[in-house]
Amino acid sequence: MQDEPTPTELIKAVADFLRNEITPVIKGHSAFKLRVGINALDLVARQLALEPDSDAAEAGRLSRLLGMQGSLGELNRALADRIAKGEVDLRTPGLADHLWQTTMAKLAVDQPNYASYKRELGGK
Amino acid sequence: MMEEKLGRCVASWCPGATGVVGAAKLSGGASQETWSFDIIHPDGNIGAILRRAPQGYGAAPTRAAGLNAEATLMQLAYDAGLPSPRVLHVLQPQDELGTGFIMARVEGETIARKILRDDQFAQARPKLARQLGQVLAGIHGLTLAQLPELRRMTATREIAELERDYRSFDWPRPVFELALRWLRDRDPGPPQQVTLVHGDFRHGNLIIGPDGMRAVLDWELAHTGDPMEDLGWICVNSWRFGEIDKPVGGFGSREELFAGYEAAGHRVDPARVMFWEVMGTLRWGVMCCGMMQRFRLGPDHSMERAMIGRRSSETEIDLLRLLAPRGK
Numbered sequence: 004m005q006d007e008p009t010p011t012e013l014i015k016a017v018a019d020f021l022r023n024e025i026t027p028v029i030k031g032h033s034a035f036k037l038r039v040g041i042n043a044l045d046l047v048a049r050q051l052a053l054e055p056d057s058d059a060a061e062a063g064r065l066s067r068l069l070g071m072q073g074s075l076g077e078l079n080r081a082l083a084d085r086i087a088k089g090e091v092d093l094r095t096p097g098l099a100d101h102l103w104q105t106t107m108a109k110l111a112v113d114q115p116n117y118a119s120y121k122r123e124l125g126g127k
Numbered sequence: 128m129m130e131e132k133l134g135r136c137v138a139s140w141c142p143g144a145t146g147v148v149g150a151a152k153l154s155g156g157a158s159q160e161t162w163s164f165d166i167i168h169p170d171g172n173i174g175a176i177l178r179r180a181p182q183g184y185g186a187a188p189t190r191a192a193g194l195n196a197e198a199t200l201m202q203l204a205y206d207a208g209l210p211s212p213r214v215l216h217v218l219q220p221q222d223e224l225g226t227g228f229i230m231a232r233v234e235g236e237t238i239a240r241k242i243l244r245d246d247q248f249a250q251a252r253p254k255l256a257r258q259l260g261q262v263l264a265g266i267h268g269l270t271l272a273q274l275p276e277l278r279r280m281t282a283t284r285e286i287a288e289l290e291r292d293y294r295s296f297d298w299p300r301p302v303f304e305l306a307l308r309w310l311r312d313r314d315p316g317p318p319q320q321v322t323l324v325h326g327d328f329r330h331g332n333l334i335i336g337p338d339g340m341r342a343v344l345d346w347e348l349a350h351t352g353d354p355m356e357d358l359g360w361i362c363v364n365s366w367r368f369g370e371i372d373k374p375v376g377g378f379g380s381r382e383e384l385f386a387g388y389e390a391a392g393h394r395v396d397p398a399r400v401m402f403w404e405v406m407g408t409l410r411w412g413v414m415c416c417g418m419m420q421r422f423r424l425g426p427d428h429s430m431e432r433a434m435i436g437r438r439s440s441e442t443e444i445d446l447l448r449l450l451a452p453r454g455k
Contacts, residue, residue: 036430036431039430039431039434040430042434043430043433043434046434046437076299079299079301080299082299082301082304083299083300083301083304086301086304086305086308087304087307087308089308092305092308093305093450093451099447099451102301102302102305102447102451103447103451103453105301106302106440106443106444106447107444109440109443110440110441110444112437113437113438113440113441114437114438114440114441117441117444118367118369118370118371119364119371119441119444119445119448120441120444122371123444123448123453
């Protein structure tokens, strides 16, 4: 077992330092790069927090949809393959719902401020 | 060193020019650079832009039209009265500046967030979608026989290229598979009329002023094909920058875009435009994955490239909104 603080706590501490103390003193192209860097750290913190639950839910949906067991990677490859071959499509019960839930879980990590995501989250 | 070479170059074709000042590199990858500078002239300095591939980077990537073709297209657009910079000079070997061309600098804004939010563009925004339609009609009206040699693209070929690129990443994306399948099933075949297609008509490549559209830039992806491709591409949600209810660049409606296009004497096929909007959304998603690959494989190992890889999921939600809208 590794010791505390957790990776999430460390990343957040670094991101907060960069955001609060370095951002005000950096200008120009470096300021842009700094913002991208802070965004990357925030993304990693979100992924560490959300990934275990969303991966488990995705794997459960995929197993039911495909009628098979496997790693998340294997299951996604199998689904991609069946869609490509036309064996599964939007008329297949559960497919659209699965793709929506999986995509919403990705956006929650990647770009929670993306307008399409916020619109879908609001249910309108 | 750059100003010295540019100074010698401009003296050879711009009578009265005595040199250049303020040369600054605006952007540059390994194969292409853009420089801004002023030509010193007794009648007043002339703002200019150099677009070039430095010496030793002659070979164009497969999709690129090539800098000489870009210069020809820009000049044809200018001559046809379309908003376009004037081409001042095509680089010659004796210029020792590589390959490329020098154009007049057009003042204005290309950054989407400023165009969509700043007060100075408030008067322009409501007019832009219609104006863009008119400009696209003008581009599609350029005589094919006058064009430089360009790639001939079809929907079928575009789908095949996107699929090849996507498969090369070897990372399963069920939403992309769904989009590829959707596109293959609805491939509309050759258009009634093959025209010049700009290929990258969107924010970043359009100079906007408080008075409206001032110039189209960047003919790098120009080709011949289905004119509806350009109308679909400008509607891709990735270019709306949060203004998702204004499909044309975040500032206007499809109806305004189409009205401008048809007022200039060209017909719109809305179903084909929608097809190309789906294609364009997938294309941007595949490009995001491609930039991640460039990060991982080394040529551009920057945070920005890495983070663009995490923007491909944006195109997945947009594809689902197009292909499998909820609540229907």
